[in-house]
Amino acid sequence: MILDTITCPADLRRLSYEELDQLSAEIRSRIVDAVNDKGGHLGSNLGVVELTLALHRVFDSPRDILLWDTGHQSYVHKMVTGRTDDFDTLRSTDGLSGYPSRDESEHDWVENSHASTVLSYAHGLATAQASPLGERRRVIAVIGDGSMTGGMAFEGLNNIGHSGSDCIIILNDNGRSYAPTVSKLGETLVRIRSNPTYMRRQARLERLLQDFPVLGPQLERGLDATKAAIREMWEPPAFFETLGVRYTGPFDGHDTRALEQALRNAAELRGPQVIHVLTHKGRGYGPAENDPVKRLHDMGSSKPGSYTAAFTGALIAEADQRPEVVAMTAAMPDSTGLLPFKERFPGRCLDVGIAEQHAATSAAGMAMGGLRPVVAIYSTFLTRAFDQINLDVGLHSQPVVFCVDRAGITGDDGPSHHGVLDMVLLSKVPGMTMFAPSSYQELGVMLHEALEITDGPTAIRWPKTTARHVADEEVGSGLAGRKARSGDDLCIVAVGKMLEAALDAAEQLEADGISTTVWDPRVVCPLDPQMLADVARHPFVLTIEDGLREGGIGAAVADEVSELSLGAARPPRVRVLGVPRAYIPHGKPDEILAELGLDASGIVASAHGLVAAQRLEHPQL
DSSP, rough: OOGGOOGGGGGGGGGOHHHHHHHHHHHHHHHHHHHHHHOOOHHHTTTTTTHHHHHHSOOOOTTSSSEEEEEGGGHHHHHHIIIIGGGGGSSSTOOOOOOOOOOTOOOOOOOOOOSOOOOHHHHHHHHHSSSSSOOOOOOEEEETTTGGGGHHHHHHHHHHHHTTOEEEEEEEEEESSSSOOOOOHHHHHHHHHHHHHHHHHHHHHHHHHHHHHTTHHHEEEEHHHHHHHHHHHHHHHHHHHHOEEEEOOOOOOOOHHHHHHHHHHHHHSSSSSEEEEOTTTTTTHHHHHHHTTTTOBBSSOTTTTEEEEEEEHHEEEEEEEEHEEEESSSTTTTTTHHHHHHHGGGEEEEEEEHHHHHHHHHHHHHTTTTOEEEEEEEEHHGGGGIIIIIIIIITTOOOOEEEESSOOOOOTTTTTBBBBSSHHHHHTTOEEEEEEOSSSHHHHHHHHHHHHOOOOEEHHHHHSSOOOOGGGOOOTTTTTOOOEEEOOSEEEEEEHHHHHHHHHHHHHHHTTTTOOOEEEEEEEOOHHHHHHHHHTTTTEEEEEEEEESTTTTHHHHHHHHHHHTTOSOOOEEEEEEESSEEEOOOOOOHHHHTTTOOOOHHHHHHHHHHHHHHHHTTOOO
């Protein structure tokens, strides 16, 4: 196989175009096999095979700085930069990351799994390269697969154009972003305008006109007007050029020879440039090409029995009774479970693109106008909009419901996708009510309760993992916590999905002679006063959450218990279990939780350690 002979980008440059076609087929086959086995992003990577090969044949990575946005379209880049032998370990513990990784390769500059950021990186890197300390490296930023729907991309683009940064932007247009059409004459004009010889001649003509006596300025304006008229007639709207960024394209993103010529032409020029490339997401794999929703973007759709599936059913049921309910997502209607809602209520489901900040503030405006917006979004992406949640929603006491999917340790996508900040941040928003369901049935109850609250924002956070299914008597109500088990020695407060591990641990502790209470707080902000009073009567208290330990819910419980125990002869000893302040590598969620001591065995060990420490200090107990 040709793929087995590719150990670095230089190996690509000896291949003929026929061999490149064979290599492209081999790469696609390898991606399909790996993603079917390990999960991950399929369609986006199948669409950038030829583009990636062309980039690495024209530019000299890592000397030339190649950036990807989003990073989930970098699988081909990984293969041709020496990681083919390890590709079967994709997204596995201690294996390759599903995104670029500075720890993996010198060819990877930024992890960049949160979309729309690469043009800001590119502006900064180009500025550094142009400085007295710079090495004059070329900066090439690949953006696409919807990333241009994010406002930050336009902020970066504006600064690149305004500053005249020497940066080549590859706009990978796979039908999920900017997609103008072009005529045959337009294609001819594209080829002319991408030719460096033409550009140099044009520059000379412009200088001659500027120097022409008296009529020079008028002649120059006439030339500009003529070019603008031609662009308006035959080319895509000159949006980029209005911002000071030279535009060429679109080019066929699966024609390696044409792509290379366009890239070589761009390499001869300096200043900000956009090369518009048309690709087909899911190319070469029938199931992806025939998927009308997302071209098999990933393998992570909502599964029956999951918390997301519970949310889907509950939201449709509530919307049937509440015409004011509308649903919103930021480019993830399928993964957040909103497609069935959209089919049932097509005029009440909005996808705002990769624009979490806009989603939050727009939801505030909807609420001000009498609607009840339900914003479904991943925990890791919700944190991008914290300022808007705090000041645009919270400050105005608007009843927006944030449904926070993929909360806690998510696993295979690594440190950028673990949802460990949502409870720390949202619990600090004044007036916020935050729920954490511990079962499939609880989620529906909590969504109903959230929609009953009209004087401020609410949030419901749930994990990616399968939901527990419980009997009616194991489901709480209102804003109260639920005591799942009674004891006298130790109290465990277990947030959300941690309840199952806590109940298993309690059984083991009971066998060890430690009588254990287990509380499901249900509402983590504000905490139930009756629950806190019961917690404070125990000599030992453990809290456990799959969120950041510092500043999280356990810390709030410990603070409240301390206040309630002021003046007590022996106040409760409290230990808070949670995720440490660190970037947690990718791996299976249960394995990561076990390593962090956030499983039944870890709870038992922490409980014994807590009791043993007390007995060392007070042997008489």
